[in-house]
Amino acid sequence: MEYSEARAIIEALIFASPGPLSPKRVGEILDLDSRTIESIIRDIKDKYHRDKSGIQIVFVAGGYEMTTRSEYADYVAKLNVGVRQTLSRPALETLAIIAYRQPVTRPELEKIRGVRVDSVLNTLMERRLVRVSGRKKAPGRPALYSTTSGFLRWFGLASLEELPPLAQDFDSLGF
Amino acid sequence: MKDTPHERLQPIRTLEDLARSLERGEVDPLSVSVHDVLEETMHEMERTQGMPDLDYVGDYLSAAGTVIRAKSEKLLPPDESEDDEAEDDNEAQGDIDSASDCDEEWSNEALLAHLMEYRVFQDAVEELARRDEAWRGVFPRSRPSEINIEEPIISTEVGLAHLLSALKDILEDAPEEEFSHVPQDELMLEEGMGSIRSVIQENGEATFRELFIKPVTRSKVIAVFLALLELIRLREVVVRQNQHFGEIIISFVPET
Structure with a gap:
């Protein structure tokens, strides 16, 4: 598998995952070792960063997840996606x-x-x-x-x- | 009794504020004016009338209560069994270093230990508050049920109507009860929740009917049903149907 293909697949997996996607799960699907996976994901993250994308990949709760960037919170909130209240x-x-x-x-x-x-x-x-x-x-x-x-x-x-x-x-x- | 002028009270908000005042030696229990504490409290209660946050008000009252208790304990004659030497030392030193021996004054160990244990978490609370605010504006691609506040409580496949009609079937099978006396069953909801949990735990999930094998009376059936609704509300369990008109299946909410 070519690098660019693996990168595209991992990007698709993170996009479609219903929750944080663990590197282990990616490994099961793609048969790649965790180091390769992590370096590919770092590559995707860098790309988003370079392009000044509105999307970022974060590592939370043991997995990778796509989120919007906080800079654009005010705009996204206008979609009525249910901005949560801060906790008391x-x-x-x-x-x-x-x-x-x-x-x-x-x-x-x-x-x-x-x-x-x-x-x-x-x-x-x-x-x-x-x-x-x-x-x-x-x-x-x-x-x-x-x-x-x-x-x-x-x-x-x-x-x-x-x-x-x-x-x-x-x-x-x-x- | 000392003739200390009453200190003007700093607004006390939480036990945390009280702890800070202690730390800086600002609050000497004897100098606290009960009148001021009450006045501040009343003032605060009036201020929050528009937006009564019970947790906040509760914390506030708790802090005020703590201060007043500390004073009342100081006013009581010292316990005979208490360390006499410490008492003498304080007398001898007089008021010269009243600020530095504030810890001595506050040797109410139970209170201090409590404040200590409480304070230990404050850094973590600050960190969580910061993250709560920062991550509020970060919207995940997938909105899991646990973050989506607007999520319907009962899963879309099984509505309340389904549950009620299933309940009707169960009730029809349940024997009529003798109404000669009213049994006192105050803990029925808790018991019902417990019994549902244990039924689900056996096989990882349970059918609606299985929940009602044990209860034989109609009132017990109702109790178990209410317990089920409560568990759904608390999001401990979910209900689903694998096919239309199929059995209703109850399972614990999976940890994702």
Whole structure:
């Protein structure tokens, strides 16, 4: 297969994929090693960049995805494609705690936040940023909450490792 | 009691603000005027009347409550079992370095530990807030159900009408109940959700009818049905039909 053909096919795959397309999946379809795939995708990304395209390829939730460039957000929004609301502060705080402490129960979340989180949690579940990932083996079998791949896409994160490390010790917090 | 003039309160918004004030030694529990806290709170409540964000108001009240609790604890006579030496030290040093021994003043360890644990996440919250804003204007080629807010709750193949007519069949089979007494079943929805989850877990999916094998009474059937609607609303499960008039199949929402 010629390079230009492989490049065209990969571009088509990313375009048609219903979600982030993992390099592994591309490898299964094209029988190419991951290094070649990654270099081809870098090539496509460069091309978009050179052409000042309105489209870009980003790596989120473990795969490649085509998106519009944020510079043109105002225009795209006029298509009524449903611009999402930014999340409230309590929602972000609850999400952050879930992201680092997952899987976590509701009482554990409430202990850290100091307020009830049930309504926030429902909003996050409805937006599919958080899901019930299991039940804790404790009295009452409380639900355990984890973040979803939708969470990673929402924030443009390749994986959870991309979140900043938590401040570990007392001193670094300036107390 | 100390004769400290009451400090004008900085607006407290979240526990985070309170933590900052603590850090800078701005808030001494004894100098907090309960009147000011209440006034600020009332003022804030009035301000938000147009757009009542319950989460925000809740956080605000929680922060105000924390400050007032700290003061009330300070006003109580010291616990006999508490460390006497620390008390003496404070007396001896007087007010000279009142700012630097602010940590001592706040040796309410439970509160501090709580604020610590809470603060640890603040960098992450800032990062998420920044990304939330930045990625809002980035539109993916494919709009997955989890990002599309306008997504219909029940999948297009199976509407509420289908579910209701399937429910009717089940109800017809269910035996009539004795109405001599009304059983108290407060946890029926939660139980129903649990039983649906376990039925689906067995085979990865379940038919509509399979959900109703266990419940024998009509009220239990209704409870399981409501539980199903709740699970659909929470997007834990999806319903689909593989063919027209085929069995309705319920499965967990796949993780993509």
